[in-house]
Amino acid sequence: MLSIKNLQVSIEDKAILRGLNLDVGSGEVHAIMGPNGSGKSTLSHVLAGREGYQVTAGEVLFDGQDLLALEPEQRAHKGIFLGMQYPVELPGVNNMTFMRESLNTIHRARGEAELDVPEFMQRVREKARLLELDEQLLKRNVNVGFSGGEKKRNEILQMAMLEPRLAILDETDSGLDIDALRIIAGGVNALRSPQRSIILITHYQRLLDYIQPDTVHVLLEGRIVRSGDKQLALELEEKGYGWIEQEAAA
Amino acid sequence: MITAEQQRSWVQQLMTRADAGLPGQSPGWLDHARKAARQAVAGLPVLDRKQEAWRYTSIEALLKQCFRPADEAADLPALDINDCLLPAFDSYRLVFVNGRYDPQLSSIEALPDGVNVGSLCAGLSTDPELLATWFGQTANHTEHVFTAMNTALVNDGVFIHVGSQLELGRPIEVIYLSQVDDDPLLMQPRNLIVLDAGAKATLVERFIGFGPSAYFHNNLTEISVGKGASLNHYRVQDESRSAYHLSSLYLSQQAQSLYRGTTLAFGGAWARTDYNSTFKQEGAVCELNGLYTVGDQQLIDFHLNVQHSFPGCVSREQFKGVLYGKGRAVFDGRILVDKQAQHSDAQLSNDNLMLSRNAEVDTKPQLEIYADDVKCSHGTTVGELDPQQVFYLRSRGIDESTARKMLCLGFAAEVLDSINLPALRDAASRKLGDTLNAAVEEWGGKT
Numbered sequence: 156m157l158s159i160k161n162l163q164v165s166i167e168d169k170a171i172l173r174g175l176n177l178d179v180g181s182g183e184v185h186a187i188m189g190p191n192g193s194g195k196s197t198l199s200h201v202l203a204g205r206e207g208y209q210v211t212a213g214e215v216l217f218d219g220q221d222l223l224a225l226e227p228e229q230r231a232h233k234g235i236f237l238g239m240q241y242p243v244e245l246p247g248v249n250n251m252t253f254m255r256e257s258l259n260t261i262h263r264a265r266g267e268a269e270l271d272v273p274e275f276m277q278r279v280r281e282k283a284r285l286l287e288l289d290e291q292l293l294k295r296n297v298n299v300g301f302s303g304g305e306k307k308r309n310e311i312l313q314m315a316m317l318e319p320r321l322a323i324l325d326e327t328d329s330g331l332d333i334d335a336l337r338i339i340a341g342g343v344n345a346l347r348s349p350q351r352s353i354i355l356i357t358h359y360q361r362l363l364d365y366i367q368p369d370t371v372h373v374l375l376e377g378r379i380v381r382s383g384d385k386q387l388a389l390e391l392e393e394k395g396y397g398w399i400e401q402e403a404a405a
Numbered sequence: 406m407i408t409a410e411q412q413r414s415w416v417q418q419l420m421t422r423a424d425a426g427l428p429g430q431s432p433g434w435l436d437h438a439r440k441a442a443r444q445a446v447a448g449l450p451v452l453d454r455k456q457e458a459w460r461y462t463s464i465e466a467l468l469k470q471c472f473r474p475a476d477e478a479a480d481l482p483a484l485d486i487n488d489c490l491l492p493a494f495d496s497y498r499l500v501f502v503n504g505r506y507d508p509q510l511s512s513i514e515a516l517p518d519g520v521n522v523g524s525l526c527a528g529l530s531t532d533p534e535l536l537a538t539w540f541g542q543t544a545n546h547t548e549h550v551f552t553a554m555n556t557a558l559v560n561d562g563v564f565i566h567v568g569s570q571l572e573l574g575r576p577i578e579v580i581y582l583s584q585v586d587d588d589p590l591l592m593q594p595r596n597l598i599v600l601d602a603g604a605k606a607t608l609v610e611r612f613i614g615f616g617p618s619a620y621f622h623n624n625l626t627e628i629s630v631g632k633g634a635s636l637n638h639y640r641v642q643d644e645s646r647s648a649y650h651l652s653s654l655y656l657s658q659q660a661q662s663l664y665r666g667t668t669l670a671f672g673g674a675w676a677r678t679d680y681n682s683t684f685k686q687e688g689a690v691c692e693l694n695g696l697y698t699v700g701d702q703q704l705i706d707f708h709l710n711v712q713h714s715f716p717g718c719v720s721r722e723q724f725k726g727v728l729y730g731k732g733r734a735v736f737d738g739r740i741l742v743d744k745q746a747q748h749s750d751a752q753l754s755n756d757n758l759m760l761s762r763n764a765e766v767d768t769k770p771q772l773e774i775y776a777d778d779v780k781c782s783h784g785t786t787v788g789e790l791d792p793q794q795v796f797y798l799r800s801r802g803i804d805e806s807t808a809r810k811m812l813c814l815g816f817a818a819e820v821l822d823s824i825n826l827p828a829l830r831d832a833a834s835r836k837l838g839d840t841l842n843a844a845v846e847e848w849g850g851k852t
Contacts, residue, residue, distance in 0.1 A: 203800050206792065231802035243797045247815025256811070257801035264802065296815070313801065 173377035189374035234320030340365030442556035504592025519568030528564030562595035614645030660686035699732030728764035
């Protein structure tokens with residue numbers, strides 16, 4: 156589904172990703188771990204199409220199509236979803252109106268029928284209940300005055316509504332208490348399917364206790380230096396990144 | 406640069422042309438006010454950059470136009486009022502066409518006893534004492550040349566009086582329709598609104614303009630809100646793009662009264678609104694909200710002069726602007742808290758969203774505080790759309806133009822949401838949406 160080959164990305168001429176390779180198949184869950192500054196968030200932003208990054212080499216194919224040639228909204232239409240590390244607040248933009256606009260735009264782009272208001276309401280309420288998200292938050296402005304945990308749950312709610320083919324969750328677990336983590340993991344697990352792939356970007360092994368990945372990758376200085384099963388995450392938890400750094404340097 | 410002589414001869418010429426239109430019979434006090442204003446004109450200072458209140462608002466283009474008042478028949482086009490009505494909006498309605506009251510298009514039947522709504526001319530016969538008492542009480546006729554001009558040439562306007570403890574079940578709506586296809590025209594409504602103690606009313610003023618020619622809508626409104634009375638006052642300025650518009654509002658509030666003023670300014674080539682607000686007793690509340698959009702060939706200007714002269718009064722001023730193209734805006738908000746006005750509570754803000762690098766705003770919030778136990782704040786912002794917010798929406802499948810439009814509407818929402826009349830709020834929201842469509846289109850794909 157997703158194939159990244161030799162991806163090299165700079166921010167203001169500073170190289171961040173230095174030849175990253177990654178293949179994610181349909182229905183797979185991949186975790187990407189790595190220390191601060193290794194390029195995890197850059198990878199997620201580049202995949203979603205955020206401005207401010209220069210791709211200097213390499214390619215990203217999504218279903219065989221050049222993903223980097225697409226505008227951010229076109230990527231969303233193709234089924235890419237980025238759960239943000241820091242979801243922004245949108246003052247004056249109603250959460251429900253926003254989600255409906257988003258969902259219907261994507262449906263239109265795919266030539267699918269739009270949801271009418273009752274259908275939409277029913278679906279959004281159902282998904283919000285699953286994420287134990289207070290229905291009042293749907294009536295508020297997007298993320299305005301939400302707690303950290305509520306913002307993250309609102310991201311997963313959008314993922315549940317948009318039903319993406321590839322979800323990239325950028326440190327969705329950061330800043331969450333254990334109960335919120337469990338709820339969010341439950342929401343993500345409910346969305347696992349053979350047609351949907353997930354990339355989890357995280358600092359901590361803890362998330363992977365709740366969402367079991369098929370593959371764990373270690374990102375270091377802009378490259379994936381090691382891949383393994385979830386045992387690798389446990390090893391990292393125990394020993395830190397130092398030993399991999401040494402191996403990679405050797 | 407304009408000179409004092411230019412300004413003087415422009416006004417003199419205009420007044421000479423306008424004299425014919427004045428009604429023959431009028432009470433002595435009105436004649437006196439007219440004469441005094443006329444005499445004052447020659448001595449009034451020229452409104453150039455040296456006048457702080459006119460520093461960023463040049464009247465040069467205005468003085469190049471040669472206006473005259475609308476003639477009886479020839480200048481009064483047949484307009485279909487239905488095109489201008491808000492859907493599902495039940496109101497007591499006064500309609501002015503090119504500055505003249507049109508009783509056929511108006512609808513003020515079934516007013517409750519103790520409530521007078523009509524034209525100023527009608528008021529001269531229905532309630533002459535009240536008019537004589539209140540006319541010129543709050544306005545400063547010689548504030549500048551345009552207020553003097555309005556007073557010197559008073560011929561008609563709106564007169565509203567709501568008696569003690571009365572509450573109107575429907576809003577009063579005033580529609581100023583302008584359609585100017587040939588000679589530039591002058592319209593100068595002179596309005597007087599008096600709410601007695603405990604009265605409650607909602608007033609909606611809508612300025613609507615059509616036609617390619619210039620006109621000058623120079624209105625002056627005096628408002629008195631009695632003890633414990635409350636007035637919700639909405640104003641929607643949607644003049645034609647060839648229009649010059651000046652609204653001078655003079656507001657006087659008694660104890661525990663509430664005035665909520667909301668002005669939405671969308672139209673005009675040159676449009677200015679001056680709010681002069683004075684508390685006459687303790688415990689009054691004055692809220693002024695505003696929203697403006699300006700694009701190419703447009704200047705929109707707001708001046709607030711809020712005077713806290715008595716203790717324990719509250720004022721809230723919130724103005725937001727969306728600027729695109731080469732639009733220009735001016736905001737000058739002044740709050741004065743006198744020495745004796747302890748426990749005054751004043752908050753003033755002005756936020757500007759710049760959609761283009763060629764737009765310009767001159768914003769100047771001023772707090773002058775002479776009391777020592779007050780709660781006052783002011784702030785102003787000038788910013789662009791946040792690229793992170795735009796990206797957030799785009800990453801959810803929403804195209805860039807729509808994303809920008811949603812964020813602009815969100816920026817304006819606070820002001821629009823404060824409109825308590827759904828029909829008016831929806832119309833304003835649609836108007837803003839249309840304006841933003843044009844703005845976003847003009848802006849195109851530029852980043």
